[in-house]
Amino acid sequence: MADALKIGIAGLGTVGASLARILQQRSNELAVSCGRAIRITAVSARDRNKDRGVDLSGITWFDDPVEMAEKGDIDVFVELVGGAEGTADNSVRAALKRGLHVITANKALLARHGVELAKLAEEKGLLLNYEAAVAGGIPVIKAVRESLTGNNFSRVYGIMNGTCNYILTRMEKEGLTFENCLKEAQRLGYAEADPTFDIEGNDTAHKLSILTTLVFGSQIAVDEIYLEGISNISIEDIHAARDLGFRIKLLGVAQRTETGIEQRVHPTMVPLDSVIAQVDGVTNAVALESDILGELLMVGPGAGGNATASAVLGDITDIAKSRPGAQQVPVLGRPAHLLEPYRQAQMRSHEGGYFIRLTVVDRAGVFASIATKMADNNISLESIVQRSENGAAGAPVTIILVTHATMEDAVRKAVAAIKGEGYLVGEPQIIRIERPKTA
């Protein structure tokens, strides 16, 4: 049997502690399936005295992850520190420079520095694995890098933020407001004290930027993602969606178009009877559309100590089974120096269906005016629903339009023209519709 693989874990939060526990508890099984033992030889975290439910005796402690990367007696550096800059970045670079394989669960780091880090790893023939960075326990990175080799991708999309999906699910099931669901999510530990990063879509964008590069072979371009969060979604939208056969999910979508690659994160109407519409609560889902395979959808836990540790463990065992000199799977699907420039498609030229909810004053001619503005912009309508809020004469009226596939530019122009007419009450709500290939 080969020498034991020596692991250094930087960061002993929920994921790090789970990982350490599992590596210790399952050491025999892992040795059998990998053909060698896997041993934690070094760890690094802030508080040395905290009880994490793991026996750390005999394991070298480092106060500084960078020092562990530089001096630890380890073969693999596991980065679970988090954050795009500072310690995480410095320690991963130090590890690669020293010739260590690296595993990270850090989407922010990869979204910012992924291409550089991939180059560094590839120049040295090292593995840089990051299954846990996108959609937690769902093995989507492996599926793209290893199972769907040779496929040309047309679209990748998914529910990649458990906090948002939890909030949207509870809003629908219990008729609660966004604010109430957010509070509940915070109480249960599904949302941070400052939830901005999750609910405004930034977290999804980080994950999407990595997937985009993997499937389309372009440079990571996290700053060029169109971003819209869910804080603007009301119960009325959710109910109207349901009545029209849709459910609202926060999706990250990357899509190849004639003018470039679209990357967008926004609340999205998906058909009620589609598989992804049933993905509830904190669960994640990622769909891959490609020319040879067709559509592959993977559903599973996107966060949590154990689920994330499971993904890291898969990365570790892949390294344990590899041998020096073996051809490595390129970190980002193709060698980093061969990634193409990112050619951004403009949101104005996005094509798709739209859900438009307008609240208008109840007066003659409004409906006709709206229909005319749509027609003026060549937007054809799939359905139109008009309902009075409370039936009282003179009370504002809600009008919901669902369009056939049209250009975003046309929708923006039509809505601007409608706004100019002065009969709108409040802001119009516009939600894009996304249809799975197979449903």
Place this chain on the structure above:
Amino acid sequence: MADALKIGIAGLGTVGASLARILQQRSNELAVSCGRAIRITAVSARDRNKDRGVDLSGITWFDDPVEMAEKGDIDVFVELVGGAEGTADNSVRAALKRGLHVITANKALLARHGVELAKLAEEKGLLLNYEAAVAGGIPVIKAVRESLTGNNFSRVYGIMNGTCNYILTRMEKEGLTFENCLKEAQRLGYAEADPTFDIEGNDTAHKLSILTTLVFGSQIAVDEIYLEGISNISIEDIHAARDLGFRIKLLGVAQRTETGIEQRVHPTMVPLDSVIAQVDGVTNAVALESDILGELLMVGPGAGGNATASAVLGDITDIAKSRPGAQQVPVLGRPAHLLEPYRQAQMRSHEGGYFIRLTVVDRAGVFASIATKMADNNISLESIVQRSENGAAGAPVTIILVTHATMEDAVRKAVAAIKGEGYLVGEPQIIRIERPKTA
């Protein structure tokens, strides 16, 4: 760059021809991602003169796959012949004995001889890859063997036969009978002229037997799978299921219980709002339940030339990236000589919910008698629905019972006792209920 990897393809049907076409069309991209070229150097099929839309010039033709395995100038033998015995078996053995890596899409072969073949491959340090053998294009084998390493599995289940799922979907959506849907499936090429193997569950059983071994580490035991097909499912069952919040799917299920491993293929009620219930038509789905990750569900095309070829292609590129001396992933998840004996759990001791549909003569006391027989066997009921077929007095009445979790033995005894009372019209229908962990 390393030498080209030389591929021999045995069998040029839909899958083989797709594979050959893709390998030729995508040769540049594949060479970049694998670090070496992949070349077809030999093929074998029955009819040399058939036009398959592939350029076979310069490729050595063998009339006999065994001869190709023994003498072809190839590194990898791809078996797409089919069948558990004869040519497929002989050629795969010949290839392994000669020291060639083998890829097969042949579930019947693996269900019958998988353990022996795995031993042969492992003794010689060869790869035996078979992603396409279970659920077609869905990379479930890779997920279990490589991503979920270290997880202990509790249950694996799935929709693994497109023919059955197509028929059940159309029956529900269009209110057609089983016979009509089968004919339609045959017309569209989704069902064979003799559909027995698909609709009676044998095909699902083959796939399930392989998954069972992978997740539970026991010997393949395809003959010990409880089997019930879908030919017995009526529109009435489908409608009653829907009314009670269920949909009927043919599932293969393997589950660890206290008395051993349950393996069963049968029509199954799944909750209408579960993700797997939305998997329609010829699409497949496989769910893996394990202790670290939780539940992972993968949905994708389970058959078809391209989807199957995509899985074979993933297997090929895995071999292209591997190097002599690398530790191989054990063929069946753990080394074949370490597989445990299969300990079969009896269906009588299966625990779960049951849907029971009885047609009875319309006379006083029948309902009470049925309720009493259930109570006598300690079966507690979740719901009871009684409806007259056409409302006419004296016409037979349908009674539908949904039980809470109970033992199969109790259900069988209760139904036998009910039968003994003489008020049943026709055979009772019994369908097991399966609930996903997360929904």
